[in-house]
Amino acid sequence: MSGIFVVAEHRKGVLRDITFEMLKKGRELAGASGESLTALVIGKNTGAFAERIAASADTVIAIDDPKLENFNGEIYQNILSAIIDEHKPLLIMIGHTAAGMDFAPGLAAAKNIAITTDCVDLKLDGQKLTAVRQLYSGKINAEISFKPAESYIVTLRSGIFPPEPSGTSGKLLSAACPDFPESAKRFIEYIEAATGTVDITQADVLVSVGQGIGDVKNIPMMEAFAQALGASLSCSRPVVDRKWLPQERQVGSSGKTVKPKVYLAVGISGAFQHLTAVKADIIIAVNKDPRAPIFNIADYGITGDLLQIIPKLQDAVLKLKGGN
Template sequence: MKEIFVLAEHRGGELRDITLEMLSKGRELAQNMDAQLVAGLLGHKVAGFSETLKKWAHQVVVVEDQRLENFNADAYQMVLSSVIRERQPDLTMIGHTAFGVDVAPPLAAELDLPLVTDCVDLQLRDGVPLAIRQVYGGKLSAEVSFVGSQCMVTVRSGAFPVSGEDLQGQVVAVDSPLAGEISYRKFLEYIEAAVGDVDITQADVVIAVGRGIKEEKNMPLVEELAKSLGGVLACSRPVTDSGWLPADRQVGQSGRTVKPKLYVAVGISGAFQHVAGMGGSETVVAINKDPNAPIFSVAQYGIVGDLFQVVPALTEKIAEMKGN
């Protein structure tokens, strides 16, 4: 039977969102390919994770080993190469995360499998997986087909909505193929980035400001909007680079990932590195003077106009409505 193998990612005792995102997409592909969906779980004392994962996959393959307690790309590669050689999945999905980009390329090279990185979508053409990835800073999408019957992809965080927690998969324990110590790399500790006075990842309403704000002295304009909506202020990278907001307010690939109920993007173009951190928001409103700005393609509501006119008008209207 055909197989889709999804590598579960966990850190600090929690399954990472990317795992269920990949399993949700994997489920859809598996249905259409008539394939079995398998979650691969590597770790130590991870029974709790297998209980969760079995609701999302037909099978959970667990490799328990103390040397897998914390992510180590060398150890993961050794285990995964053995498991994948044995199972021969048609498609292997790994997160395009700090972990995934560490392990997927050497693993694909070792197994001599074609690898497409940072996929934003996966489709089937004639029953065979086709990867979609962005090129030229997100301006174009490329469809990439694979040579051979097996392939591997890394998947961008937030690319797929999470749904489909209704399976009762079987949990299969596999002996760890690791022998001896992993000598090349050692895990020392996780250093969590300090959370400042405001944790944008927990907010229901996020007002994000970009380079369109032009100067630091204009920042109160968006602060007022955030206040009127009861939201927190976040930003794109140029704003933190300029020192107008601290690094813990930056949304995106090299910043925080937020999934608020409402995300308002003010003067932000919508580069894929930014969208990577906010694409999972429930409702996105974009304010931008350029009607072709990519942010409009991820927004449910768009206002094409000068933020210096739109934002104060919006703040005033909200205050008026609240007053009423």
């Protein structure tokens, strides 16, 4: 069993960042272990994807079929089963995304291959794989050792590795699509999330509020602060669950992915379901708990009560702008 395989992910004609994040990690593992790195892209008209991915893998296998126009987890599982039988890879990397989670566990069960999901790091020592997973909302990193096996499947959390091409020039192979049975699942349509009046995905500066704001009556204070900064207001999921802000403001795995220059997280603990969707240049955290996981990734942090800190920050911003 040899080789590291990355299953590329794409949606609506666009390769998703997780593909390049996995290839980045896959390249590192391949370099350290002497294994080859293969990317597998499944879909309709995969040629352009394959060419782009070739800059990050030794080999790209493109499986192209009109019936693969839309994602279907059952069909992915069947195709990957055939690929595993043919190539017998040592490690198969799949995104820990809605799509990846749809087929990775079923694939592992069908092929009797050991699987660890939602990994934030991987080490390959010869053929011995160790995965790192987070426990207790990111407070503990646990090293998971696998029993020695011929193959392993892992799903990787998105947003952990930089999605950079490695500058290689891989070989492109187009493979015949293996036969697959009719699927009981059927693609109906994509439903875009509502954007409402504020599109947080386009904001350069976001003030994001979490459950730590304590009460809906503190929302106007946060809105005024965001306005003083020229920022938009976003939030964590509990804030939406409590109906303090509408769903269109939610950042996270079940909300929106945001890419601001500055992300100011106020009263947000830093659960991975939240942070996975924050691709900010600079993260600033305000939290009263110095051990909150948000401080592990924040570039700047203020420890203290947000009800005291935010009005002071707002005064300072207004003074700087000459407004006070």
